[in-house]
Amino acid sequence: MDENTKNPEYKNAKSKDGDKPLDSAAKLQHDDDKKAPRTLLRKQERVRLESRINELEENLAELNDKYLRLFSEFDNYRKRTNKERVELLDTASAGLIKELLPVLDDFDRAMQLLDDADDAKVASHLEGMRLIYNKLKSLLMRNGLEPMKSTGEAFDTDFHEAITNIPAPTPAQVGKVVDEIQKGYMLKGKVIRFARVVVGQ
Template structure:
């Protein structure tokens, strides 16, 4: 046998031995893994059960916490929705408040003019025309939910009346409106201008 052939044979033997060693190691590792899986100590299983129990409790607590947060958020949302609905209703209900307030002085002037005409016995046609305009304004106010505050001979109400004078009046109880200097008005259930009044003392 030549030297090269001998070296080749030696190398092949070494490779074969290494392959056999690797196969043996793989078989040993596989057997050890199977043996390890087949062993289920009672103590280890008990610890696993405890761990699973704690995990279940943690999950239950987390679910409860999320449920509480949902209920709070839902309550806040319901309150927000009610508030928005009320604001929308108020916008529709009182959206023309500024227009009405700006028209109140016109009504005041007509009422003053009517008083002057009636006192001075002015021409019937002029008086009739002013009354027609006044009625138109009255209809406009009624259509838009504007009402005059009834004040004379009613108890003084600071929410509806603005007292600019007090006077002792015989036969009239105190804190009673006895005269109106300027009419007050409501828009819906909101006072947009209180009546300017004289109150008995």
């Protein structure tokens, strides 16, 4: 037998809550038995909630990724449509300007013919035509039309169309444009009509 159990003071001693020590230990054991299922339930609930939080965080990350991708796609779409709209407007004006180029060519030829004439009557007509020609030319230039300078330049298939080749008058003119048959034009940096040229060989 335990010494404490033989001791009469131990048997009669009371714990702080008024129970005998043995009764108190049994009560603690009983309380622990009651708390154990609750603690287990709390742990299971915590695990379940943590699992749910992880699942929701993954869903949030996935939705955020989808949102960013859609936003990026929409932004690219907006930029592409704006660029296409600008190109469409440029193309529409390019068509009109292309159709006006023969008129500009006719004016160039008429101006050369009238410059060679000496008649006073022709001089007044020449001045009127020069005004119309300059207005038309400045209107086209404001819309991005640029005439190409070809004579004396090196022949370049990106800008020139060779009509014929002739022996070069000087060695320095070999491979260069000797004469321009039809002027070439660029619209906003793009060739809309190649210059038709004679190339020296």
